[in-house]
Amino acid sequence: MDTQWPRFMVFQQEGPDQPVVHNGTVHAPDAELAMLNARDVFVRRPEAVALWVVPADAIFTQTQEELAQAAETQLAAGPLASYYVFGKFSQQAQCRQVGQVQASSPLAAVHAAIATFADKQPLWWWVFPASAVLKNESTEAEPMFSAARYKTFKDQAEYPVVTMMRALRNQKANHKDTENTK
């Protein structure tokens, strides 16, 4: 029986000016294969310029509730590292990119995020070290995502079934009229 591969969180950026947004997970033996799986699972429609995969256990989350309840903890003083900061801003929304901070631990990164992005009030904070992320190079975006752009047959708007049904009903009504005038 197989053992289960590690989970990777998948984030997707739909356009150059859009934030990076969390959209689910894949299992894979390493980040490179996680990236390939993520493309097949999440980008079958052409709405991506960037895809990130991050090992699920590299992500540190804190809800507003947890932050309020947490006692003042001594923040471990490790070497400074760069952390990505994400937030979930509404009940229905996915976690989205807020920015980046320098911090010496995940918890310190959350505190740095609160200080840096004081105008943001997410329901949750997510932070993870920038070093934990695998993302596609911008030059890879075209070969990775453009093929889907030409597959217009995947778009429900390509199937004018409402118009077709109306034409069918009109045709029947006209046929009936002709029958009646005979």
Add this chain to the structure above:
Amino acid sequence: MYGADVEQIAIQLNEDPQKLADFEARIARGEKIEPGDWMPAEYRRQLIRMISQHAHSEVVGMLPEGAWITKAPSLRRKLILLAKVQDEAGHGQYLYHAAETLGATREEMLDALLDGKAKYSSIFNYHTTTWADNGAIGWLVDGAAILNQTMLARCSYGPYSRAMVRICMEENFHRKQGQEMIILYSQGTPTQRAMVQDAITRWWWPTLMMFGPHDADSPNSGVLIRWGIKTRTNDELRQEFINQLVPDLQACGIVLPDPDLHYDEASGNWRTGPIDWDEFWAVLKGNGPANAERMAARRQAHADGQWVREAAAAYAAKNQMQVN
């Protein structure tokens, strides 16, 4: 503060009444329950049951249509069918992910499916005997699934509801390509018309069964509706489907296999004859026309993928060694 009914349910389920009351108040305010939030054990259990069954249905749902990819009548139809089957694989993945957020593991869910312990939608245990069945599956089966999934997109559990929003968007392509196919063939050659009539005749009743037992015989509905997992009952969804489909299918000149079917002026509903629930339960219990075949195909696919998983793991291990 909480009402007597909350107290009673808390006792039944062995939950803290205040926590349960707070949880129910959140749902009443339209908030989404998220993975780390407090939830009753029964809420978690019901969701894992529903979401994993739903995921299995997407995965097994690839099989009836997948068999037709090599036999598609045109390149366009082949591309559509390939994309559709690939979507179903993706939907299975979104849903396994949503179930994982509740503490179920991918491994135990897949094992349950392969061991034959897991349920999946009974509709996929029917054979696809002609090409027109792909149209019938799109318009009828996916159409029925969309009604259910549109409801679930509003459900109280965040990850399930978000997976559903994405799935519904893609399923609309599935439904419409099927409807387009049926409309065209129903106006086509006598052979095409006969093929479409035969497909709808075979798929009509099994599709109506997809919505599940009548409300009176649906044991889980009460708690699912109370906690905002479902917001409409099986019978409500089934009736909406019948009202949508009957006039359109009739406009195509298709005769439905139900002598009792009639329009009820008073309620504005189309009424069908009785559904054969013995057939539904038999298929669900494993005695449908294709249950054994579907499970054998699924196990074979898993076994055939073994070398790919081994190669992927070996590749990752090799890269890891080079890093270290």
